[in-house]
Amino acid sequence: MVDCGEGVQIGLARNHIPVGKIGHILLSHLHGDHCLGLVGFIATLGLGQRTGEIVIHAHKDAERIFQPLFDFFCPNLSMKVTFQSFDTRKSEVIYEDDSLLIKTIPLSHRVPTAGFLFQEKPRDRHLLVEKCEALGIPFAYFRGIKKGMDWTNPETGEVIPCEMLTTDPTPSKSYAFCSDTMYSESIIPIIKGCDVLYHESTYSNVDTLKAHQRGHSTSVEAATIALKAEVGRLLLGHYSSQFQSYEDEKILLDEAQQIFPNSELTREQMVIDI
């Protein structure tokens, strides 16, 4: 789960999201609107007798701030809660499993802030099963071939290259989350070519000065990052409260689409298929 603002447990329940599957919480920065739902969320998991471990990845101050609150509001938790700190000044791998890698993206905001890049690892090549069977390749070799190995016929010594036994794998997907941040071209090499970029667009272009003063971005700046990083899609969000309706927010979309046509507005409870 990325960020944990006030009321997150209410939103998760309302959308029937099984919280038991959440094992890692990534906090981009320690402003209240990004982390004040953490204690309530952990307390509710505890009431539900959640077991195992929850890892909170965040700036090092998170443990100093939140551990006393866990101790006070939810002592004797059924699960283990640990903090893993990251350095927001450099990009580093903070999570890895068989299929996924998560890296931090150093952002520029009023406090230490990181975005997160989710990269699927390369997938297996698609095996041409009938072709393999026709060649008499034993089943035990299939896994290796899908990973890219050629096959050598033990009787004839003939080498059949992997490319003849497989087709290219489904491309791996990647998603970058960048909030909150000023316009910062230093993130471009990290997010280059990702499929989907969420980039905050707190203000419209007329408020560029205000955006810079407050460490935020305009929709034009978000779209410029998307264009320069050659991403697939841009998701806008984190709109200033001056935008009171979808009609108001459309100006952000219009501005962004003039620079990067494949831009979209996000809204609460939206589900995005990457």
Add this chain to the structure above:
Amino acid sequence: MVDCGEGVQIGLARNHIPVGKIGHILLSHLHGDHCLGLVGFIATLGLGQRTGEIVIHAHKDAERIFQPLFDFFCPNLSMKVTFQSFDTRKSEVIYEDDSLLIKTIPLSHRVPTAGFLFQEKPRDRHLLVEKCEALGIPFAYFRGIKKGMDWTNPETGEVIPCEMLTTDPTPSKSYAFCSDTMYSESIIPIIKGCDVLYHESTYSNVDTLKAHQRGHSTSVEAATIALKAEVGRLLLGHYSSQFQSYEDEKILLDEAQQIFPNSELTREQMVIDI
């Protein structure tokens, strides 16, 4: 405002309640579901450039827990935030102005907990204006007569008693809030005869043992308190999550009404006219 659970600022905004009028926050006890919305609420008031003072009335631990969070999440607030602690073991006046008195009600829960009794002060008597004018009583005396003073005619020395110049005042209203608590008859003298009592009813009668173990009340116990304290109306609330719908909660209402007919179920966003 009584208690400040997670998401309270969202609920206040959704219901268009002018938060600028809230000057005092009363926390019954320091369990998360009663106070974890406090930091977000204070931070949002600060963003709105609220001025003046907010007084948080709570157990003494509140300052130790929340002040570091205010310092971290909302430094340089536009308004002053102060803590006033109360002793949950005795009933004491924690607020008073020209028309209102607020007293604590010692409750029995797993941590130090207090309810709150809101008492309107006696109102002015209703002046019989035409009668006063017919008697030639100068306007300057009206305020005193409404407060209960007799009038003496300075020329004749005749004393006209207040009762002849006024009718009885509108009765003062009182409201008692009691959550969270076990069944406790010691609160009866404090809430005796109040117009409206909110008393938690977490469980139904079949879960009386569970209620006692967890420091909560059943609907039967809430109704028994209402009956013995001779209150006007009983509002039930704080239902266990095992009650998933209004139909489920109706059992609590049925049980309570068998003992105290003037019982009602509360629900989120309900407005009660006292």
